[in-house]
Amino acid sequence: MRKQKKTPLVGDRVPFEVVVMEYDPVESSEYYTKAKFYKWMGPIWSRQVGSKSIFQDLNDDNEANYLIIFLRLITAGYLKEHSEEYAPFIEDISLSDYCASEIESMWKDADHLAVTGQSIRVQYMDQNAAPNGGLYYDFPPDQKEVPRITLLYRPGHYDLIYRR
Structure with a gap:
C-alpha cells in the first residue's frame, strides 16, 4: 500500500494543524473533494466572496x-485546537x-x-435564554469585531438571519 500524502486543507494563512486531508490524486476520489475546497479558498481569504455567488452555490x-463540509472541518479543527476549552463539555x-461523529459528519x-x-x-x-441576559451573545465572546454571521436561536433550533 502506498503512503498517502498529507496536505493542509485550510492553507498556510490560518493553519489548522488538525484539519488535514489524506489523499492520493491517482487512487482516491477525495482528490476531487480537495479541489472543490480550493475553489473557495482564494475568495474566502481575500474576502471577495460575493453574496450573490454564495447564494447561487448554496442553492445548488x-x-x-462542499461548502458545508468545508465549514464543518474548520469548525472541528477549531474545537480540536482549543480542546482544553471545549473537551470538558463532552x-x-x-x-x-465527538468531532468525527457529530461535526464532521454530513446530515x-x-x-x-x-x-x-x-x-x-x-x-x-x-x-432570559441569552447567557449574559441580553438579546444576543457573540462567539467567541472576546472578539473585537461584530461577527458577520447572525443566527436566531429558538429552543432546539437555529435560523440564519440575513442583514440588509
Whole structure:
C-alpha cells in the first residue's frame, strides 16, 4: 500500500494543524473533494466572496455540500485546537471522536458546541435564554469585531438571519 500524502486543507494563512486531508490524486476520489475546497479558498481569504455567488452555490446541492463540509472541518479543527476549552463539555467520548461523529459528519444538526466553534452572533428572542441576559451573545465572546454571521436561536433550533 502506498503512503498517502498529507496536505493542509485550510492553507498556510490560518493553519489548522488538525484539519488535514489524506489523499492520493491517482487512487482516491477525495482528490476531487480537495479541489472543490480550493475553489473557495482564494475568495474566502481575500474576502471577495460575493453574496450573490454564495447564494447561487448554496442553492445548488452539489456546490453547497462542499461548502458545508468545508465549514464543518474548520469548525472541528477549531474545537480540536482549543480542546482544553471545549473537551470538558463532552461526556463519555473524546473530543476527537465527538468531532468525527457529530461535526464532521454530513446530515447532522449543529448543536450548541458546534455553533460555538464559529465566529458568530446568536440572537435570542427571549432575554432570559441569552447567557449574559441580553438579546444576543457573540462567539467567541472576546472578539473585537461584530461577527458577520447572525443566527436566531429558538429552543432546539437555529435560523440564519440575513442583514440588509
